Amino acid sequence: MSDPKPKPNPKEYTSGGSRTMTTHEFWETQPVVQLEDMGDTTLPEGPIQPPTLVSEVRQEPYNLREDYEWITCDMKSDDMCSEVYNFFKDHYAQKLNCNVHPSKEWLMWALCPPGYHQSWHVGVRDKATKKLVAFISGVPARIRVRDKVISMANINFLCIDTDLRSRRLAPILIMEVTRRVRLKNIWQAAYPSRDVVSRPVTTCQYWGRMLNPKKLIDAGYADLGERMKMSMAVKLYKVPDAPSTPGFREMGPFDVFGVTEFLRNYLSQFGIAACFDADDVEHWFLPREDVIHTYLVVSPETSEITDFCSFYTVPFTISDSDSRNPKNTTVQCAYSYYNVVTQTSLPKLMNDVLTVSKQKGVDIFYALDVMQNASFFTELKFRRSEGAHLHYHLYNYRLGSPLNPSEVGLVLW
Numbered sequence: 001m002s003d004p005k006p007k008p009n010p011k012e013y014t015s016g017g018s019r020t021m022t023t024h025e026f027w028e029t030q031p032v033v034q035l036e037d038m039g040d041t042t043l044p045e046g047p048i049q050p051p052t053l054v055s056e057v058r059q060e061p062y063n064l065r066e067d068y069e070w071i072t073c074d075m076k077s078d079d080m081c082s083e084v085y086n087f088f089k090d091h092y093a094q095k096l097n098c099n100v101h102p103s104k105e106w107l108m109w110a111l112c113p114p115g116y117h118q119s120w121h122v123g124v125r126d127k128a129t130k131k132l133v134a135f136i137s138g139v140p141a142r143i144r145v146r147d148k149v150i151s152m153a154n155i156n157f158l159c160i161d162t163d164l165r166s167r168r169l170a171p172i173l174i175m176e177v178t179r180r181v182r183l184k185n186i187w188q189a190a191y192p193s194r195d196v197v198s199r200p201v202t203t204c205q206y207w208g209r210m211l212n213p214k215k216l217i218d219a220g221y222a223d224l225g226e227r228m229k230m231s232m233a234v235k236l237y238k239v240p241d242a243p244s245t246p247g248f249r250e251m252g253p254f255d256v257f258g259v260t261e262f263l264r265n266y267l268s269q270f271g272i273a274a275c276f277d278a279d280d281v282e283h284w285f286l287p288r289e290d291v292i293h294t295y296l297v298v299s300p301e302t303s304e305i306t307d308f309c310s311f312y313t314v315p316f317t318i319s320d321s322d323s324r325n326p327k328n329t330t331v332q333c334a335y336s337y338y339n340v341v342t343q344t345s346l347p348k349l350m351n352d353v354l355t356v357s358k359q360k361g362v363d364i365f366y367a368l369d370v371m372q373n374a375s376f377f378t379e380l381k382f383r384r385s386e387g388a389h390l391h392y393h394l395y396n397y398r399l400g401s402p403l404n405p406s407e408v409g410l411v412l413w
């Protein structure tokens, strides 16, 4: 969610078809668009490899080092969920002393959507210590690519114990989750990455909007701009005390069908997009405290939904040595999810979103430049998060040419 590497530039990776930078021993063997094919838009669009019979999929797990064993994590068990939560807390850090750590409730939400497969929540345990040392997960998702709706796995939360890095364990985890996905007769996957190891479908940029500049600056999370005083920053980033759009209210269970229809219509315009049915909407959008927050604007005359917005919240901890504070600081981060407007302008609706976020204790609000998000960044004082790119990838599916983020109706994290 932060600090990714810069945008891919095919020229950096290839020269006359031969790789000049680095080789990817694992990724070169996988059905993904290879870096040397990045500029080639003539290859056919669609699956790279045809499916096989499920009975032909390798039945036994891949071999691990003798002292490790595979486990399937039951995320609905409080003990298991706590174990994964604690593992991420200790090992998911992307920067020294800075760590995004989703709560247990958040993990349950992200990993247990309708139709999820427990077998896709893959852990590796040290046999002797019984400690979790690695994790990768997939959840089912229907994703439309152009005019084809494809059942895929959304792969995420790949994490390896910091003491076991650079030992080629990640490829084994990826192969094992791939095997388990194929056993469910699913042959494609979508996943985010911060490094470019194959051609991404798109490369998005995170933008951030401070809501609590004093806390962010005091904690060393953000810098006070040049010639900016704290009092000026506080004034600059102040948001209204209450949302101003008439009919703005939180989504409730009775809105599920209306929202499903509304979202489907909106997402149909994008080259690649999530496909949500009512069960998905109920899971992914019905508000859950400190996890997912969804608001609607409803016409007072017709009671119809005219606008829709959502964001999820994840805490971020900055520990001692990286902070100008003597103690750990938890920064509450919100991430824009899906937003749709038909009557209200998007900047106006998002100003209401910033307002309710602030009321919920959010310190900084992020949004990717997907869908129409770029249209509100300047007006609402979002700043480009330096180096914070997220590359979207498809496994075993070739897209003719990469998409602009504005052609993408899909939020990955």
Ligand SMILES: CCCCCCCCCCCCCC(=O)SCCNC(=O)CCNC(=O)[C@H](O)C(C)(C)COP(=O)(O)OP(=O)(O)OC[C@H]1O[C@@H](n2cnc3c(N)ncnc32)[C@H](O)[C@@H]1OP(=O)(O)O
Residues within 6 Å of the ligand: 023, 024, 025, 026, 027, 028, 091, 092, 093, 094, 153, 155, 156, 157, 158, 159, 160, 161, 164, 165, 166, 167, 168, 169, 170, 171, 174, 177, 178, 181, 182, 186, 187, 188, 189, 190, 191, 192, 193, 194, 197, 395, 396
């Ligand atoms: C049909 C179904 C298909 C399902 C599968 C779809 C594909 C899913 C793909 C996974 C999507 C995950 C989405 C998320 O979860 S994105 C979140 C990633 N996680 C973190 O950032 C948490 C903190 N970091 C770590 O725990 C480690 O640094 C990780 C585990 C990331 C790497 O640990 P380590 O540094 O010790 O690596 P290694 O020595 O074992 O292995 C090195 C090899 O592994 C390749 N590598 C490393 N990290 C990634 C990565 N994030 N995507 C793709 N490939 C990755 C790498 O290019 C190299 O291969 P090659 O360059 O030589 O070829």
